[in-house]
Amino acid sequence: DIVLTQSPGTLSLSPGERATLSCRASQSVDSKYLTWYQQKPGQAPRLLIYGASSRPTGIPDRFSGSGSGTDFTLTINTLEPEDFAVYYCHHYVIAPFTFGPGTKVEIK
Amino acid sequence: EVQLLESGGGLVQPGGSLRLSCAASGFTFNNYAMNWVRQAPGKGLEWVSTISGTGDSRYYADSVKGRFTISRDKSKNTVSLQMNSLRTEDTAIYYCAQTNESISPVDYFYYGLDVWGQGTSVTVSS
Numbered sequence: 001d002i003v004l005t006q007s008p009g010t011l012s013l014s015p016g017e018r019a020t021l022s023c024r025a026s027q028s029v030d031s032k033y034l035t036w037y038q039q040k041p042g043q044a045p046r047l048l049i050y051g052a053s054s055r056p057t058g059i060p061d062r063f064s065g066s067g068s069g070t071d072f073t074l075t076i077n078t079l080e081p082e083d084f085a086v087y088y089c090h091h092y093v094i095a096p097f098t099f100g101p102g103t104k105v106e107i108k
Numbered sequence: 109e110v111q112l113l114e115s116g117g118g119l120v121q122p123g124g125s126l127r128l129s130c131a132a133s134g135f136t137f138n139n140y141a142m143n144w145v146r147q148a149p150g151k152g153l154e155w156v157s158t159i160s161g162t163g164d165s166r167y168y169a170d171s172v173k174g175r176f177t178i179s180r181d182k183s184k185n186t187v188s189l190q191m192n193s194l195r196t197e198d199t200a201i202y203y204c205a206q207t208n209e210s211i212s213p214v215d216y217f218y219y220g221l222d223v224w225g226q227g228t229s230v231t232v233s234s
Binding site: 020039044047049051056086097 | 125143152153154155158166167168169170201205207208213218219221222224225226227
């Protein structure tokens with residue numbers, strides 16, 4: 001099974017700062033199948049990034065993804081108040097299609 | 109508008125059964141795989157099960173294998189999750205999510221789980 005590990009567990013930042021979130025896989029993941037989701041309290045998750053680096057329509061360009069192999073990164077440039085949430089990486093390579101444990105981005 | 113609407117959640121005793129349904133609208137249902145993802149109180153997301161667009165392929169997390177069954181009804185545009193032998197650790201909000209994908213005879217593109225329902229709550233307790 002592919003295990004996804006995310007770091008840090010919690011990121012305390014101020015609005016306007018940059019957030020860098022890491023997702024590491026226990027084995028190489030085809031970047032085509034690596035996605036990132038944002039979840040706010042009481043809401044369903046929202047797709048932010050697919051194919052490791054592509055943004056769906058409607059996702060602001062302050063969100064960017066990068067990486068390959070076993071190491072992937074989600075960067076949020078210039079944090080807006082609405083960006084404080086929990087972020088999950090996910091793979092769709094081979095079942096089980098696991099999620100990472102999440103990184104909480106909180107207001108400092 | 110693409111929409112997913114879950115139903116069927118509730119309170120059930122350990123060892124009991126429950127059937128969740130997810131009604132899809134606004135897209136060609138048969139073209140896409142569908143998923144169930146759950147979230148226990150205060151915890152992260154856990155992938156539960158996926159069924160292919162044709163219904164021929166089904167995948168399960170080890171934690172539910174042998175107890176849960178995913179299925180889809182093309183005539184009703186619904187995907188269901190039959191949950192048997194429920195345990196207290198199955199308590200969670202269960203989300204239905206669409207796999208956005210493009211399948212052709214020569215290639216496959218994956219665009220993520222881009223449509224989610226609002227979730228339905230399952231509580232397993234005596």
